[in-house]
Amino acid sequence: MAVFEKRRLWLAVLAALALAFPLLVTNGYYLHMMTISFIWMIAVYGLNLFAGYTGYLSLAHAGFFAVGAYTLGILTVKVGLPFWWAFVLSCAFTSLLGLVIGLVALRTKEHFFAIYTLCVGYIIYLVIDKWDSLTGGVRGFIGIPAPGDIGPLSFQTPVAQYYLVLFFLLAVMFVMYRLVDSLTGRTYIAIRNSEELALTLGISTMKNKLASFVLSVFFTSLAGALYASFIRFLGPDIAYVTVMFDFLTYLLVGGIGTLAGPVVGTLLITFLSQQLQFLQDYRMLIFGPVLTLLIIFYPHGIAGGFIRYQAKRAEVRRLEQRANRTAAELAASRQGRSERHVEEG
Amino acid sequence: MFLHVERLTKRFGGLLAVNDVTFSVEQGKVNAIIGPNGAGKSTFFNLISGLHRPTSGTITFKGCDITRLPANERAKLGIARTFQTTHLFEQSTVMDNVIIGHRLRTTSNVFDAILRTKRHRREEQACKEKAMEVLDFVGLTDVADRLVANLSQEQKKRVAFALALATDPELVLLDEPAAGVNPDETEGLEELIVKMVKGGLTVCLIEHKMSMIMKIADRIMVLNYGEKIAEGTPEEVQNNEAVIQAYLGGSTVA
Amino acid sequence: MELFIQQLLNGLTVGSVYSLVALGLTLVYGILHIPNFAHGALYMMGGYVTLTAMSQAGLPYGLAIVVSMVAVGLLGVLMERLVFYPLRDAPPLHDKIAAIGILLFLEAFAQYVWGADYQTMPTPYGNVITVFGLTLTVQRILIIASTVVIMILLYLFLKKTFIGASIIAMAQSREGANLVGINTNKVAMMTFLLSGGLAALAASLASPINLVFPGMGHLVILKAFVIIILGGMGSIPGAIVGGYILGFSESLGATYVSNDYKDIIAFVILVIILTVKPNGLFAKEGH
Amino acid sequence: ACNSPTTNNNAKSGNGGGGDNVVNIGYSGPLSGPAAYYGERTLNGVKMAADEINKNGGFEVNGKTYQINVVSLDDKYLPNETAANAKRLVQEHHTPIIFTPHSGGVMALQVFNQTDNFLIAAYTSEPKITQTGNKLTIRIPPRYDGYIPTFTDYVMKRFGKKLAVLPTATQYGKDWTEKLLPYWEKQGGEVVYNTSIDFTKDTDFFTIITNALKEKPDVLFIGGPSEPTAKVVKQARELGFKGGFIVMDQAKLDEMKRVVGSYEMLEGAIGVMPLVESKEPGAPQFVENYRAKYNAEASSESAYNYLALYAFVEAMKAAGTVDDPAAIREHMNEGLKNIPKDKQVYVVPKVGDDGGFESKIIVAAVENGKVVPIELKK
Amino acid sequence: MLELTNVSVRYGSFTAIRDVTFFVKPGEIAVLLGANGAGKSTLFRTISGLHKPVQGEIRLDGERIDSLPPDRIVQRGIVQCAEGRKLFVRMSVYENLLMGAYVHRKDKEGIRRSLEHVYELFPILHEKRNEPAGSLSGGQQQMLAIGRALMSRPAVLLLDEPSVGLAPLIVEQMFATIKQINQEGTTILLAEQNAHAALSIAHHGYVFENGTIVASGTAEELLANDDVRKAYIGT
């Protein structure tokens, strides 16, 4: 219970820090980096829900991110819908697309699913790239408006946009937190651990996988829509595998299947990659090996490693207790071979 | 009739793993299935639980034809099983494993989870209570918060039982529950099975440990090369020439 | 008709390159279960090493290819030792990210050493041959022929030798292989050696018709992944057939459907195949 | 967004240069990944100009002498990275000008460059970037529509009226095609095949060229980076093509020659005058210096960015300020005029109404294995 | 022949084997008895070189083998038929057996003879020789695993719970086979839960509890020991 309280405290401190950030740091660059990081985090949470908790690695999420972004662009610029209508519709449309793709893609498993979705992502990229009349093709898509006003709230300034994105990030985190710690979340984890067993336990794995996939696509499209309204220019590159790899990197370095992972990983990697800018042309010469080393030495990610460290300490404590007890038992049994008790704490 | 299979056949390529088997499971009894390795016992279970589709034949459960039903639907109807190689959510705690076992009796969805609706809270509570109940039943209350991966073989078998029981089944299929468990602990498992049947469940049991079969089985079916070669009470089967030839050998039951 | 055959030939050329790349990828995947995203970087290194061996050391084309195959093979071995070996028990996702790290590094490395520019690889086999209205260069014939030879050799090696069989055995159970006395480390290294060698060969053969540059791996790697999926992960015949399917679908798709959408065609074919056969064309039964 | 950072600030943030006053010039482009070759070339031009100016003791504005410090950041060709880089350049280095060589990046910057107050030096031919009315954007490369009549007439007269179109599958290639085709057809020409080649995805061009050649074109319109474009020429010749080429200005005849081996193979190609053959006042010196510094042949990407930095410096002098982008922008025409003669790699008389450099265009063609200048039409 | 002195093995911070010392004489069958999780498999894996002991020595015919890699240990003649079988599931039965003879791959004639021998012991394997190993039933796979181990003509054969999941008839045959293999000159170390059957063919037995040996003796002694009977044989 104390641990739980402590965690709450930490969360509160972090949230307060995030809220106060624009007041503490007036450097527009940091604000910009923070905002864009938050957007990535939302997308990575989407990925985390499906890859981390349900156990299926989707490599199409950069594609869904782009679909979310482009749909917002098209609906605002070409169709002329009011911003928030377009925002809602773009998430809805992308989720629907996710549903359709999920229905087919989820028939495959493991690596097949990963590469299947890699191909889906690539097809999305190619369509965006080639369908000039709709997406602007390689030329890119311009003229996306900033988020529209909601009553007295206006989102024209960077600080306002920061808070807007932060709001969505916190909402996504909240939803994730609720979800993971629920019967539904446990069901996803069960599917991750063994689909066959889940099936014989009467769980409709397809339905659950689909729900998880669509929700995860929804998060990612939300991030995409926010990206479009923040950067306000779109190119096909945001659907490309490199962006997908970035998402994966954030997730894995942070800790896949953990709640804190996306935040930790995204912050760390964007920070690192910005810090290495001074190396210019050769920053990948350092970044590449650092990434590989992180994976080798922190296989569970930063957050995952921390959780494991705590779990291990608890387990060691238990083992010690058990060893003591066994010793005592042995002594007892030597004396009189009384009834055997196998009891655990 | 409780569970009845009629002329059930399963073919893998050229191999008839289960061949034209007709068999009824009696309610409230321990129905054992024995037979040499590769006789098709596990395949038989896979057919009943829905992991494999039969090549031909029908399966009826409580009067409904379930031959084409997917595995999860059969579980909802009340058929639960354990696997030959213990199959559990290794990286979760015992409690988490068992809670999932009751999930099929709940209906809350993503939105309930996010909004923490009344239904969700009620069902979560129900799952936990069910989990505690079955853990108590199998005698694992004290390891509820351990990771399954850290348990002993026998404890894992019990978790598998608990998991099956948590689905509120009427029929439990147990595939070699005592494999790799020492004699002392095997007795414990025997008691557990008897207790399950006393509690009103029907058990279908595959086992090679004849002492166990003879002690607790009410009826036995013997498979060989996918075919049913004998059926009857333990005494009948034990003295059946064909069964001795194919399976038991000359040894007195150990 | 002439056009059709010419396009078949064109598809055969590209398909051969794809197959070679995919073979190396599928070997590593099938045996060590590593989806090696850095394989494209090995391909790229192969191009550069051959080029350097020719321009700096003055080696003839053929010899330069051999040097390159060995060098890149050893690079593959190094990768295995330094990165994938420590990750052998980690979940597959980790291999992917680690491989991406290697990819980024190798590309930056090539840019550092050889510069970011496009470079040309000369070939002694530039002559053009025209028969029955069909055009081929000797280089293209070389690509097709050596691919076929390499495939046959590889097949014989895997099927007919004990060492080859040990590679296949290890693909199915690393510990089992250990228990029958196979030095699994050696097999892992050999697999990467082969895989790197094949990548270098593919690059050295293909470079004279294209160019050598740090990003050249991107031309083939995504397609190679499509191919090995198409053929069923880890399946050698699958990689070969998949490579040619992709080569043909590109050349014929560009001719009879649309050049702009030919890549989409290839990927859509894959999606359709996977939809119908979720485990690929040459998937093996089993559980 | 605070403007008017003081010179003190500048000096503090400058991390190079020996002088007391430093002007930081920003750069954000692809320095890693597949497009790095392009990013490096553009950056090299900027750096070369900066080094020359610094070596000559800097430049003087309002009685103060300034050194130039080029702060370059990698954006991997991604617009969001360009935006982040620009924020960083402006906030941490107070750069009044940021060079960026791709339209996506430019557009991402235009969202905030007027509020954050910096000038975008855009090396991209996308006309839209200056059509949106952004007051702080300068487009550096020349408009290519000037080439079109000359190119068209030359090849039409020499080879015939059937054109197959095979440019690079980039925005640049598409823009070119859109401008070229109407004119070609107006002149009575016929377009027999039209597609584009994606140099980032195609391993081999035989397929595409085979399809183009089956329509028996007299002329191929090609273009993109010089080296792969040259490969297209080579493979077209292998497949028996005997006609001429219109070479989009991104590719350079001299660089293509290095790939195909000799100008013979390029016979009948018309394109921009190679820098190495150029007779413009600053060109020979530039080519030589570039070779000495980077051990590579100079390209127009480098040359235009080189020229642009000189123009900006002169504009700062004329405007009397190093940190007011609007003033600098206003004095660009003076700046262009004041570029020292020996630095004029190209002759750019002024910035046009559309916010882009209006360069004097020089065209060349390969005739009998030699590059010859071609008289510009109109 | 096979000699362990003060061997300890750990998984992370958990000590699975503590200070184990014992000796297997050439030509004998030694059996390790112990409950689940006592550490039998761990010990076997350690002997085979799949785990490195943190302390102690393992010797074969007086030579230390505890630092050798697993393949070298197989070459020395210690072959294990492991728990979980570790078959090559997509290779045929025949290919699996062939791989078992990997260390003798040069000796074509020898391989043929061993193959015949294995088929003689387990006729079902001959029947199924072209089937993929993964499609065999549990018991058939167990036979294949033993067959594969025999193919390398081991000097010392380690059998980790060979009777798990086997039909009584087969178990009986299995023990007879083990005895026969032993009589043909192979030293055998056997881990078993089926203590009665195991002791009835063994010469020596060791009882394992929580990673240490708590009792040892000749098979007769152990069979007569009440504690052992109660825990491992049942009444």
Ligand SMILES: Nc1ncnc2c1ncn2[C@@H]1O[C@H](COP(=O)(O)OP(=O)(O)OP(=O)(O)O)[C@@H](O)[C@H]1O
């Ligand atoms: N998925 C499958 N594909 C092909 N053949 C299979 C498959 N599953 C089982 N078999 C074959 O079917 C037969 C029956 O197998 P099954 O697993 O049902 O045997 P069993 O009676 O449970 O044996 P055991 O007691 O050894 O577990 C065996 O010959 C086996 O090789």
Ligand SMILES: Nc1ncnc2c1ncn2[C@@H]1O[C@H](COP(=O)(O)OP(=O)(O)OP(=O)(O)O)[C@@H](O)[C@H]1O
């Ligand atoms: N990879 C591992 N990591 C951590 N602990 C392990 C590992 N493998 C085994 N253990 C632990 O080591 C102890 C001994 O296990 P081992 O498998 O050697 O027992 P065993 O006697 O062979 O049991 P069984 O009869 O179940 O095969 C057990 O407590 C087990 O939980």
Ligand SMILES: [Mg+2]
């Ligand atoms: Mg079975």
Ligand SMILES: [Mg+2]
């Ligand atoms: Mg064991």
